[in-house]
Amino acid sequence: MTLKNLLALVVLIGVVGASYVEAYENSESNPYTRDGLYLGYYRSKCPQVEYIVRRVTYQYVSANPTLAAALLRMHFHDCFVRGCDGSILITSPNKDAERDAPPNLSLKGFEVVNAVKSAIESECPGVVSCADVLALVARDAVLVIRGPWWPVPLGRRDGRISNISEANLPSPFSNVDTLKKNFSDKGLNTKDLVVLSGAHTIGVSSCALINRRIYNFTGKGDFDPAMDPNYVNILKERCPPTDFTTSVDMDPTSADKFDSHYFDTVYQNKGLFISDSTLLNDWETRLYIKTQVFTQGYYFNRDFSESMVKLGSVQILTGNQGEIRSRCDLVN
Ligand code: HEM
Ligand SMILES: *[C@@H]1O[C@H](CO)[C@@H](O)[C@H](O)[C@H]1NC(C)=O
Ligand SMILES: *[C@@H]1O[C@H](CO)[C@@H](O)[C@H](O)[C@H]1NC(C)=O
Ligand SMILES: *[C@@H]1O[C@H](CO)[C@@H](O)[C@H](O)[C@H]1NC(C)=O
Ligand SMILES: *[C@@H]1O[C@H](CO)[C@@H](O)[C@H](O)[C@H]1NC(C)=O
Numbered sequence: 205m206t207l208k209n210l211l212a213l214v215v216l217i218g219v220v221g222a223s224y225v226e227a228y229e230n231s232e233s234n235p236y237t238r239d240g241l242y243l244g245y246y247r248s249k250c251p252q253v254e255y256i257v258r259r260v261t262y263q264y265v266s267a268n269p270t271l272a273a274a275l276l277r278m279h280f281h282d283c284f285v286r287g288c289d290g291s292i293l294i295t296s297p298n299k300d301a302e303r304d305a306p307p308n309l310s311l312k313g314f315e316v317v318n319a320v321k322s323a324i325e326s327e328c329p330g331v332v333s334c335a336d337v338l339a340l341v342a343r344d345a346v347l348v349i350r351g352p353w354w355p356v357p358l359g360r361r362d363g364r365i366s367n368i369s370e371a372n373l374p375s376p377f378s379n380v381d382t383l384k385k386n387f388s389d390k391g392l393n394t395k396d397l398v399v400l401s402g403a404h405t406i407g408v409s410s411c412a413l414i415n416r417r418i419y420n421f422t423g424k425g426d427f428d429p430a431m432d433p434n435y436v437n438i439l440k441e442r443c444p445p446t447d448f449t450t451s452v453d454m455d456p457t458s459a460d461k462f463d464s465h466y467f468d469t470v471y472q473n474k475g476l477f478i479s480d481s482t483l484l485n486d487w488e489t490r491l492y493i494k495t496q497v498f499t500q501g502y503y504f505n506r507d508f509s510e511s512m513v514k515l516g517s518v519q520i521l522t523g524n525q526g527e528i529r530s531r532c533d534l535v536n
Contacts, residue, residue, distance in 0.1 A: 238513060240522040241357035245336075250328035257340040260323050264316045265348040269460060272345040273407030274313040279342035280403070280515065281311065282335070284390060285371050287519025289363030290334035293317060293532040296366065305371030310410060310451070314533070317341055321532045334532035335360035339516050349406070351462030354509035356516060361526035364535045376413055376477035380486040383479055390518045396511040398489040401480060402496075402504060405466035406459060408451035409476055411443035417478065419445055430481045432473040452476065464501020467493045 246253045265271045282292040285302050293314065294301050303311060317338055324332050336358045343356050374386045380397075387397045418436050421428045427436045442452050453459030454476045455466045466480075471493050475481035483489040496504055527536050 238357050238517040239520060241359045241517055241520065243355060243357055245358035246328075246332060249331045250324065252327060253324060253332050254340065256323050256327065257320050257337065258344050260320045261316060261341050261344040262348055264313075264319065265345045269349050270407070271313045271316060272349045272351070272462075273403075274311065275316060275338075275342045275345040276403055277407065278311055278313060278317075279338050280400070281307070281371075281373060282338055283515050283518045284373050286363055286365065287521065288335050288339060288360055288516055289519075289521050289526060290338055290360075290529065290532060291363040291366040293334055293338065294366035294535060295533045300368045301366040302368060302371040303366070305368045307371060307373045310408070313345075316345070317532055325530065330528055330530060332528070333360050333362045333526075334529050335362050335520070337532065343512070346462060349460065349462055351406070352505035352508050354512040357513070359522055361521040361523070362529040362535075363521060363526050374479065376409075376479045378479050378482070380482040380489060383482070384486070392511070392514060392518070394486070394488045395492065395507070396514055398483055398492045399504075399507045399511040400515060401483060402464065402466050402508060404454040404476070404480060405464070406462050407454055408459065409454055410448065411450045411452060412448035414439060414443065414452070414476060415445070415448065418443065428478070428481075430473060430478075430484075431475075435472075435474045454480075464496045464504040467496035467501065467504075471497045 261275075265275075278292060279288070281302075282288055282290060285291065292302050292311075294303070296304065303314075317334070320341055321332075321334060321337050324337065336356075339356050339358075339360065343354055347353055374383055378386070383397055384394055387393070392400070417428045417431065418439050419425070419427065427433070438456075439452065443450055455469050456474065458465040469475060470480050470483055473481060473484075475483070483493060496502075529536055
């Protein structure tokens with residue numbers, strides 16, 4: 205292709221892209237309006253917001269791709285505790301905020317969100333919520349590692365409460381019935397559960413969380429029979445009995461790639477947590493896993509996008525609720 209043709213193509217894509225965005229910016233005709241959130245929410249007050257988020261997120265995540273998993277997980281944690289209100293970002297001098305709770309173990313990437321927020325504040329102060337910033341950062345971080353894209357309807361307001369005692373998240377030791385209940389309490393169905401668990405296609409876990417499962421499952425020095433014995437041996441090499449700090453990939457052989465390989469892993473009884481392997485014990489989640497395995501993830505990106513949009517609107521604050529924080533780590 206000549207340079208001229210290439211330029212023409214770039215311009216064309218730009219025009220089509222712009223008119224697509226245009227068509228969906230209006231809240232009434234917007235298929236991505238969810239519970240008061242909509243695309244183009246900052247169109248007049250901070251039109252460059254998505255551009256700033258993309259630029260700063262790219263800087264950080266391209267330099268350290270492991271941040272993509274961390275930021276996606278941070279958005280999930282935010283949404284599951286008091287809704288997607290940015291409360292996971294708040295620090296407390298007394299170490300009693302959500303982010304100080306045990307499930308935070310490996311939460312990282314706060315510096316990315318703070319850097320994005322300050323870049324936005326210098327362009328449009330007091331306009332864009334931290335909850336929206338985190339939702340956009342999570343999406344763009346996944347895009348940097350060439351994962352799926354999803355639309356992020358905007359307009360979330362920031363919460364003012366972040367309490368360590370409320371930070372109970374779905375447990376990696378839970379069975380599928382408990383997980384289904386936990387998700388349905390947030391308005392997410394069984395399909396969302398299995399689709400979003402597919403996020404474990406990237407990232408790592410601490411050995412501490414699987415120690416019992418591989419060394420002392422019932423207190424008799426045994427391992428979980430739901431796990432492939434050969435895989436248990438591999439994990440034992442990575443995680444010696446008293447090692448509680450080393451990390452292991454959640455989706456071995458493809459941990460830095462956002463693909464549907466997680467479902468193959470689970471199907472082969474190599475799901476790292478009980479909460480992963482238990483997805484084989486319910487007919488609906490099992491069927492979804494099998495379908496992903498046999499279609500090589502044909503619909504996974506589309507499904508993941510849809511479920512992320514739902515996750516991003518869990519128990520949000522809108523209108524006059526909450527506030528627009530000026531710093532993400534502190535309430536105003
Ligand atoms: C179904 C319930 C879920 C449970 C029980 C669960 C549990 C966990 C646990 C225990 C870890 C390891 C944390 C550590 O080592 O400190 C983890 C990591 C992770 N989780 Fe989940 N999770 C669930 C759902 C989700 C969802 C819905 C998402 C996102 C949409 C998600 C994204 C991630 C990511 C990306 C990581 C890797 C983090 C990193 O490498 O820094 N998880 N999860
Ligand atoms: C996570 O919580 C522990 C206490 O449970 C705390 O010591 C640690 O600093 C927290 N980590 C982050 C990243 O906030
Ligand atoms: C956190 O929650 C606990 C239990 O609900 C409550 O006793 C405590 O006052 C709360 N702390 C803050 C700072 O709101
Ligand atoms: C999940 O559901 C179980 C069973 O109802 C409940 O005990 C647990 O507290 C729930 N966890 C969360 C994070 O909602
Ligand atoms: C295994 O679990 C049992 C029961 O919880 C405990 O008494 C025992 O010390 C554990 N063994 C090891 C090696 O941790």
